[in-house]
Structures are given as structure tokens and as C-alpha cells.
Amino acid sequence: MASTLDRYCGSTFWNSSLLETETPDLTVCFEQTVLVWAPLSLLWLLAAPIQLANLWGVPSVTRPVQPRRFSFLYIAKQVTLVLLFVAAVAALGITLSEDFGPMCDPKPCDVSAPMLYVNPCLYMLTWLLLLVLGEVARRRGGGGGGGGGLLFLFWLLLVLCGALPLQTLVRQLLAGVAGGGERHWVFFVSFGLQVHALVLSAFADSASEPEETKPCQFKPNPTARASFLNLITFTWFDKMVYRGYRRPLEMSDLCELDSEDEAGRVIGQLGRSWRREERRGAAAAGVTAAVGVTAAAATTTDLTGKSTEFLVMEPFSEPDVGYGSRGGGDDDAAAAGGGAGGKPSLFRAMLRTYRRPLIESAIFKLIYDLLVFVNPQILKAMISFTDDPRVYEWKGYVYAVVLLLTALLQSVLQQQYFLRCFLIGMRVRSATIGLVYQKSDGSGAHSACR
Template identity: 30%
Template structure:
């Protein structure tokens, strides 16, 4: 069956011409585009995004939100929409019984909307049951449903004004005039947060207003405005600050991490590495020292405890990366509009799309970094608690190997590195993705000349690998010197009375400075290597751009650098600048954290 015949059966032949362009010879029907794409796109979004909503519902520890005017109104309006859609489906069945022209889309669209509205009511019910006061999924669903309903609203008004005597048009108009205000009202109601849940142990604290803010306020961070205004008027003191959100407190984070960490330890105990071996020839049992057994990795416990939040942040980063390459394409269309004579509305449309794309990118990136720093803070809290708990359980032999200073270093300095790394960890996959997409679009603009710029990046990769390997070696050496210095300083402080009595301060000072000088020498070498890496990758975008344009112009006399090609290419080269600079730094940071 051809595509044309399939569309005829689904939407009606009067909507499509031989070039698959829809039109309306029969004004009693709405265009197929409005009945399928514009109706089903918000529904598809809700069904896909409900997976994330289910995750947050299952992980919510809030109490039940009492019934109030807001959630009752939402549930009632959703029920009215379901009833109205059932009536539309019944009218379609009635038309079929009277042998009036009815197409598949007239059956499928009401069924899809009924199922989707039922899913919306289910999410609303469980949000109330689990204390979720604002739902981003429902907010975006009703926003998309409102925007998707606008074209059909225009069509219904035009059809109603064109043929008022037609009963089908009159029913469609009345039905849609009821449907559209209900959808808009549902969108408005989802802009507000529900009432707080039943009393909890955190009610006596000065809670952060983020939980009480509606989703638009969370989206734009406007809930933070009061604290920013207070900080502008006077210096902030401790009483001005809010308490931590319950999910960010150690009382919630530590038990969650400890559950998965204990599971990891149990798997290690039951692994195939026996604590003792039996020799039949001598009939002896050899106990295997604890140091020879494979140590348990903390990574699985961290992934299980905080991986969900990290994955959601990674999805935000992926969406931002995709939109990052939409701007050059819109810029290409806008330059093409200026060069040619096109309807003026296209220019406004491209300009608005450019603004909207930049705005959405900014919001996605802001929420990505906020979420990643929260994940890093939770990892630091869990690690600090685990290190402190381990220090209280250390045996006497272990205490001889680790000093108090080393343990404090682990809790204060080393754990902080996870906070600094978490926000940029996604660059390990995001940077190659951005570079690959940029080269792909550049190939479409400049052709094989892009290979000259690609060759520069490939040549720089071995240099970056050598420098990263050298930095890793220096990092291990620095850790060794730092541990020696901290251990010696701890001995000096413990025996300070003896040092004063025998006047040994100069000799011990010389020992400390000797180790410190070695450490400073390693730090200086590391700084030189990091500077070399930064210099190389700062020059890389310029070299790539220059060689690509030079090769493009020289390779063929007919190649001209038109404004369209230059601006789009420079935009794509600028897109590559950040991943090219961050990727080596992230790799070095991962190596440093791995050493710790």
C-alpha cells in the first residue's frame, strides 16, 4: 500500500494532494496535522516522561498532601476532559452508524487523549499521596497541550464562521470551545504548588522555599530572589540562611549510601577469594592476610545510591548538546532569509526560534550544573561519613599506618574533589559527541576541507596523552610526599615538649622543609604541564579554523567564503572550543580522583 493511500484511509483524501501537502476542500474536517501531530505529541511526551515521574514518586519520603481546592479542581477538570473526549468518540461512532464520512484519525485521537488524561489523573493522585507539591512533567504536558491546541482553535473558529448551518461544524466548535479553556485552566493550575504534606520531623526548621515554589518558579530559580535581595541589602548571617532540604541532609543520605555499601561488603565476603587455604600434603591451614584480599570498590555503592540523579542530569546535558547545534542551523536559515526574498514572517520566526533556543539552553545548563553539584555534595557527605566511621573502627595496627592528619585530609580535601569533578564528568562523553557533530555539520558546509582541522586534533591527542600520563606519575609522587609530611608533622606536634626541652626545633624544621621542598618541586612540574596542556588546547580551535578555511579556499578556485558559510562555520568552530579545552582537563581530574 502506498503512502498516499495510507494517508487517505487515515485522514481522508481531501486533506492531501499529490505532493503530500494537506489542504481542506471539505471544511467540515480539521486538517490531519492538527488531529495527529499536534494532539499526539503532548500525549507521547507524557507517556515517555512518566518514567521519570514514577522514579521521583517512588523515592519521595514526604507525607500525604491533604485534599484542598487546588488538587480537587485539577482532578475534576481532568475528569471533565475525559468525559468530553468520550462524548466526542460517541459522536464519531454515531456518524459511522449514519454512514457519514469518518476516518481512522477520528477514532484514534479521542482514544489516545482518553488514555493520556487518565494517566495524568493517575500521576496527580500519586503525587498527592507521596507529597510531591509540584510536577514538572504535568506542567510541561499541559503547556504542550495548550500550544498544540492553538492551531486547531483557529481552524474551528474559521470553519464556524464559514458554514454555521452545518451541524458537524457546530458540534465541533462547541466541543472545542469547552475543551480548550479546560486545557488552558489545567496549565494555569499546574503553575502553582500544592499545599504542604502532613506534619513531618522537619516542620520546625526554616525550610528552603524551593519545595513550596511552583514549577515555573523552580524553572527560573525565582524562589531564590528573597535571599539574593537580602544579601544585596545587608551582609548575610547564619539566621538568614535556610535549612537544608530533607533529601540533602546527612540523616537521609548516609543511611541510603550505607545500605548499598554494606551490600557491597557482603558480596566481597562471599566472593571466591577465600580467607584461608588448606594444603593437603601438610594438612595445614594458611590464613590469608587481609591486605592480600581484593579491596571492595566504593564505586558500585555510589552509583546505586546517587546514580539516578546523575543520569537525569546527564539527560539534561544531552538535551543541551543537541540544542547547541540547532542554533547554527537556525543562523543558516536566517542568513538565507536575508539573502533571498521570502515572506517576512519567516524572518521573525527564525529570530524567535534563535532566542528560544538560547533561552532553553541556558535553563538546561543551569539546572544541569545545579543537579550535578547537588549529586557531588551528596557523594561528599556519604564519603565523609564513611571515612569518619572507618576511623573510629580502625585496629591498632592500622592506626600506626594512618595519622590523624591523613584522615582529616581524606575527609576535607580528597572528598571535595568529587564535588568539583561531578559537574564536569559528563564531558568524557559529551565532548567527543559535540566534536563529532560539529565536524559532521562542518563537512556539510565546507566539505573535505574539514579533514585538515581534524588532522590537527588527531595530532594533538598523543601530546595530551603523554602529558596526562606524566601528570598521573607526578600526582602519585606528590601524594607520597604529602603523606610523609603530614605524618612527620603529627609526630612533631605529639612530641612538642621533648623537642622544646632538647632544642630539636631546627633539625625537625629542616626535615619538614626538605619534604615540603620535594612536594613543591612536584607541584611546580605539575603546574608547568597543566599550563602546557591549557596552551595547546587554547590554540587548537584557532589552528583548526585557520587550516580548515585555508584548505577550503586553496583546494578549489571556485570555493568562496560567503557570509553564510563563514558565520555558520565560525559558530560551529566556537561550539568545539569548549569541549576541546575541557576534555583534557577532565581526563586529568579523573586520573587524580582515581589515585585518591
């Protein structure tokens, strides 16, 4: 593996002796492979698919949206990506000129390493992908920071990984051992543009409003205009806290619910899952579910006292939002208790409806619990560092930074875990109340949502 990467870079991939000094450094091959592929993999394998999936689900028949206007933030982001694309083209052009153009001296000269061809091409494809994602987000009316959180993490990781080659290049320039001035200038320009893109990604465009908005006496929800950093730090709530500190809050100070938390939406989601459970239970019990008429057995008694059994056809129709059978309490208890014997299960319907936030909260909790075991190991390494005077000083700074970042990450993960748990509880409670009201009242979904 190492020999393959050595041929790919044209130099040594790993040299551990570079870390056993007072001024540690990484090899150029490691910086141009691992530190380049890591952020690009985050974008292509995780951020871009999730972003496209979220954007594709923004418009709907019930909540149509309009494309966003060309805001200053959108134009600044797209122009930055175009400049990054030009810088990648320039880097590829420099390599071609060194191998086949007038910059090749003497002729014939050796061909540059494949790394100098592949990396600019990867960057060009990446900037094109981000341009497409930005335009799709504008046309689909997406906004806020929830969907762009992974994109912000991509830019952050890209800048952090680019800072290591930057310091290597600066030290080489100061020592007078660096060559290839044109390529270095392209790198400096690209890194500056990446930092600029990171700053821009910390802000979010507001999502476009639906074409027909319902009249609402409350203020717009601030989370729709909050960036990723605002969402994870809850700074979007600062104005409400400050307003409550200055004076008692009133009804006019409240904001409207997020569209994901509205009664009509949560009741409809759980209702569809419950109807699916009813159909599954009917199929498991060998009963054909049909909309139209149902058959019921009845008896009648004539004047002589003789009983006659006959078949009665009763009309039947499925309501807008499904709820349990109007039978006795045994069916309701079986539905809530797990669906034994082919009965529909309310618990399974809830799992199907809220599986995504449940999985997200489980992942946050798992990572948080794993980080709990990391802190003692870091503290152990710091104690060993203080006891051994032969250990290089830079390792102590690394331990301190890692300990700080671990504590910050634990705090963020725990907050997001509890937030999702509270949201799931609120949605389950609202949906259950709506379905129970609909079942007892016999009204449609619109009345239950009111």
C-alpha cells in the same frame, strides 16, 4: 503509510503546497493525528511512569507522610479534568449521533472516519489517567514541582499543538467554509479547559509534612513548595536574595536542608553501596563473609622457648553504616583506586549510589552540546532569508522564534547540569566525611550523622 493515514482520517494526510503560500496551514489529518499523538505519547510513555515511580517512593519507614488535604488547587485541577472528560464524551457522542442517531441525514449515511472515534477515546483515557495521578499524589503526600515537571511540559505541548487546529478552525469560520457547529463548540471548550489546566499546572501543592518532624531552628525548605517553573528559574531563592540585600543574613534566615541532602540519608546511601562492594570483593577473593566470629592465627612461647601455633576466635559484627576494613593503608588505597584483585571499590560504590543524577546531568549536557550546533544553522537560514526576497515572510518569524527558544533551552539545560554536578559533589563530600569519621571513631551511623 500516507494512504493508511488518509483512510484513518478520511482526508489527505500531508499537502506540502499548503506551506508554499503567504498564509501557511496544515491539513486537518495532520493536525488530528501528529499534533494529538505527540503530547499524549509524552504523557503515557514518559511523564506518567516517572511520576508514579517518584510518588511510590515518597513514603518510607523512617519518614512516614500523611495524605494532603483537599486544597483549592487540587480541587480545581480535578474539576478541570472532569470537565475535559465530559467534553471528550460529548465529542464521541456527536460522532455517534452523526452516524447512527437523528443527526444522520440522509439515511443511510456514510460512517465517520475512525479518527473521530479514536481521538475522543484517547482523550477520555488520558483524563482518567491524570485524575488517578492527581489522587495518588494527594494520598502519597507528594508535592512540589520536581515530580510534576513532565506533567507541566505535557500541558504546554498539548496547548501548543492545539493552537494550530484552533487557528485553522478560526480561519475556516471567518471564511464561511467550516461545518459541524457542535463539534467546533466542543473543541473551543476543550481548548479553553486545556489552557486553564496549563495555568494550574504552573502551581504546586505543598508536600505533606511527616508525622513526626524533628525539631529544627531553621525555616522550611522553599523547594518543597516550589513549582516546576520556580525550580528551573530559581525564583524560590528570590526572597533570600532580597532579604540579604536589605540586611545582613543571620542563622535564623537559613532554611533546613532538603531531605535528599541530609547527612543521615547520604551517609546511609553510600554506606549501603560500600557494604555491597565489600561483599562483592569478599566473594571475588573466595572469602566467606559472615557475621559472628572470625578466625585468626596466633603463636605462643612456653618456658623452654618452643613456639606453638593455635587458632583464636575473635568476635565480629557489621556496623550500621559500612566502611572500609580496619586493615592497613594498602587496602584503603586499593579500595579508592578501583578495586583491582577483588578489593572493594569506593569509586564503583559512588557510581552505584549517584547513578541517577549522573545520568540526568549527562543527558542535559548532551542536549546542550547538540543545541550549540543548531544555532549556527539557524543563523545561516536567517541570512539566506534576508538575501532572498522571494522567501515568504512567515519563515523569518519562525527562524527568530526558534533561535530564541534554542537560546532559552540552552540556558535552562546548562543551569540544571551545573546544579546536579554541585549537588553530587556536596553529597559525595558529606557521605565520605561521615564514613571516614565513623571508621576512625568506631561509632555507629547515628553518631556519624551528628
